[in-house]
Amino acid sequence: MIYGFKEVEEKWQKIWTEQKVFHAIHDPKRRKYYVLEMFPYPSGKIHMGHVRNYTIGDAYSRYKRMQGYNVLHPMGFDAFGQPAENAAIKNKTKPDIWTHKCIEWMKKELGRMGFSYDWEREVSTCDHNYYKWNQWIFLKMFEKGLAYKKGSNVNWCPSCETTLANEEVIDEGCWRCHTKVEQKDLEQWFLKITDYKEKLLDDLRQLKDWPQRVIAMQGNWIGKSQGVEIYFRLKESDKIIPVFTTRVDTIFGATYIVLAPEHPLVAEIIKGKPEEKEALKFIHKVSKESKAVRSSEDVKKEGVFTGCYCVNPVNSETIPVWIADYVLMEYGTGAIMAVPTHDQRDFLFAKEHNLPMKIVINQPGGPPGQAPDNMREAYEGDGVQINSGQFDGLPNQQAKLKIAEWMEKEGIGRIQTHWRLRDWLISRQRYWGTPIPVIYCSKCGVVPVPYADLPVKLPKEAPFTGEGGSPLSKVSEFVNTACPKCKSPARRETDTMATFFDSSWYFLRFSSPKFEAGPFSMEEAGYWMPVDQYIGGIEHAILHLLYSRFFTKFFKELGMVAFDEPFKKLLTQGMVLKDGEVMSKSRGNIVDPDSIIKNYGADTLRIYILFAAPPEVEMEWSERGIEGAYRFLNRVWRLLENKRSKKEPPEKLKKKMHQAIKEVTLDLESFKFNTAISEIMELVNEIYQDSDADITEAVKTTVLLISPFAPHFAEEMWQRLGNKDSIFKAGWPKYEERLLEESVVTMIIQVNGKLRCKIEVPAGIAEENLKEIVFSDEKLKPWIEGKPVKNLVIVPKKLVNIVI
C-alpha cells in the first residue's frame, strides 16, 4: 500500500481552507502565541529557502496550536521593490499587474506546501491601505524631527539608479545587484535612527533568545567606541583642532597630528605657506581615489607637511601638523593625534617621513626605556606609563581614566563616545514604492501632506524606459499639485521610500490588518505583540532587524506600544545548498520545490527539510534524502495494514511511546526538528518489532507526533484510524513520567574510567548490594583481582567507576 499523497494533500488543503482552521481570533482570555516568518518578496516562485523558512514556522505554529495556544500565524507580501519595475521594462507590463500576478502564484505555491496561515490577515505592502500608514508614520517622524532632508555624500548604485542606505552596501557593492557603489552629493531624506543608538545597543542585552552572532553583528554595526576628544591649539592662529582618541593614555607620546585631506581647516592653514602647492597637489590626488582604493590596507600611507605647528595641551610641546590619506573625514573629528610608538599606522607613517617618536608605555618584560630607534613595530599592548608627567608609574588602563578626568578638569579635553551608526537614508529614485508624502512650495518650502490627504497614491501609469531618472518625476499629474498651506502651485516629492521602511512594522499590522484609524489597533497589537517567535534568514541580521527595532522604539515613544523589542525569540535558518553552493539561477543549480511536491508530495519535502540538519545550520540538498523521507512516511502509512491483535502491547513499546512523546516535545521547544523526527523513527521501528501485539495506541501517538511536520499525512491517517475531527483539534499528547522510570537499569562498570562491562540491576538497588554484585562479577575479575581499590565512584542508575 502506497500513500497517495496527491489526493490526500489536495483534500486536506481544501478542508483547512473551507473551515478556516487557522483563523486567529482576538481573545484576551486565551494565551496567545505569535509565530512569524519573514514575509517574502513576491517574485512569483517560491524557492527552497522559503520552503525551509516556512516549514520551520509552520511545524512550530501547528505544535503550539495543538498545545492549546491561540496562535497567530500570518503571511503577507513585501511587494514594493525594484524587480517589479525591471519586469515591467522587460515584459512591457505594469509593476502592479506583474506584482499581483506574482502574489497569486506564490499564494498557490504556499498553499500546496500546506502552510497553516491565516489568510484573512494577509497584507501586501503595495496596497494603498498599507502604504498609507507608511506615509502616516513618516509624517509622525517628520513632526518629531526624526525624518529630515539633507544634502550629503551618499551611496549610489549606478545599475539600480538609486541611492542606498549604508546598511545596503555590502563589500562596497549594492546588496541587490552587487554593482560597485559610487558616491554622489545629493539632497535626500533620512531617518534619525542615530537618536536611538544607545537604546538599540543597550536593549540587545534583553534579547536573550536571539542568536549570538546577530547580536554581535548589530553591536558591531552600531559601533560604540569610548574615548576622549582632545583640543590642540595651532601655534600661530589660536585655532583649535579637536582630535578623537580611544588611547588617551598615549597622549604624552603624540609627536605630530594629522588631518584628513578633506578637513575644513586644511585650506585655511596652508594658505600662503611654502608648502601650500605640494599640499594642494596631494589633496587633489587623494580626492580622485575611490573609497575602496583608499581604504585598502596594502596601500602605502602617504601625506604632506602643512607648514603648521600646534601645541600638545598636556605637555606644551610643539608638534607638526600633517595631512595624510590614512585619516578619514567620516570618522571621529577627521583629525588624529599620532603616537608612532603605540599605533602601528602612525609608526609606519613616522618611519616613512622621519617623524619623531617617544615611548610612553613600558612593555612588561621588555627592556626598560628601550629607544624608539630600535622599535620594529608599534607596541599596542598594556604596560606602565613613562614620560607621562604626573602619571608615570601608573598601569596604562588606570592612567586612561585618570588622564581623561584630569583633561576634563583642565579644559583641554572631553570624554566622548563615537558611534559608527549613521542615519538611515530612505529616499529611492524609483517608482514602485511608497511616495514620500511631502510637497515643495516656492513660498512655504517643505510642506508635509496633511494626514487627511493620505494616502498619496502612486499613479497607475508611469514611463518605464529604463533610461534613468525617477519615473515618477515624469508623471506631471502626480508632480504638479497645490501647496496644502497657501494653495499656490507646488511640486510633489518624486522619490519613494526604501522598501525596508515597509517591512519595519508589518508584524504590527498583522495584529489588525484592516484597522482604519491608525497603522494598527493598540488593543489588538497589545494582545498579540511582541512576536513570540520570529524566523528568517541571516541576511537580515542588520538591515531589517535593526530597522524594525528602531520603529518599535519609536512607537513606544508615541505611546502606541508598551514594549521595547518587537521579536522575543529569533531563529535564523541556514541556507539550502546544492553541491556546496547556494542555489541560484546563475549557477543553474536550483531545485524547484514544485517538482518535489509533484513527485513526492509536500509532506515528504517538509519531513526531509526538517530532518536533514538542525534548522540554523546550512543544509546540503540531497535527492537521496528526499527518498528516505518518502520511505519513512510510507513505512508509517503501512501501519494501517496491521491486523488488529488483542495481545497486550509489551512494556518496551509503551515505554518507547512515552519516551517519544517526551523527547519530541522537548526537541520542539528548542527547534530540534531533526532529532524530533529521529525519535519518531525510533518509535516506528519499535512498533514494527512488536507488530504482533495491539499497536493501536502507539500508532495513534506516532500520528499525533508527526502531525506538525507532515500535516496532510497525519490528518488522513487520523481519519482512517477512526477519528472524526481534525487531528489539530486532538491536543498534543502527554507522557507519563512514571512509565519512563525503569525498574531494571543497565549500569556501566568502569575500571580506571574504562568501560569493562555492563550489569543489569534493580533501579532502587542499595549501594551495598550493588558493590557486592560488582565485585563478584566474573568479567571484572581479570581487571581488579589482587589490586587495591583506591576509590569507588557510584553514579546512581548510571555507572560505577573502580579506581585501582
Next chain:
RNA sequence: GCCGGGAUGGCGAAACUGGCAAACGCACGGGACUUAAAAUCCCGCGGCCGCAAGGCCUUGUGGGUUCAAUUCCCUCUCCCGGCACCA
C-alpha cells in the same frame, strides 16, 4: 587586528547538567520474499589486531583539571560570518 560561530565515521548528523562516542537517516554489504526485478521486511556497517572471545585506538592540534572530558580551562591550526587605515 577586534568581535561572533564552528571542526565528531564514506556522507547529513546525535550525545540533556562532565558519565556507554557515533542515536536517527543516507550510502554500502548480506539475507528473506519473488521466475526475475522493484518495493518491502530482517541483519551488519568508525579504524586496527583476532577464527572467536576479546583487546587496542578514535570527537581539528598540543597540554591541563577530574575517578571520568566531544562536553570545562589554556595553547595552537584551519574554516565560516560581521566590523575595520574606526584613531
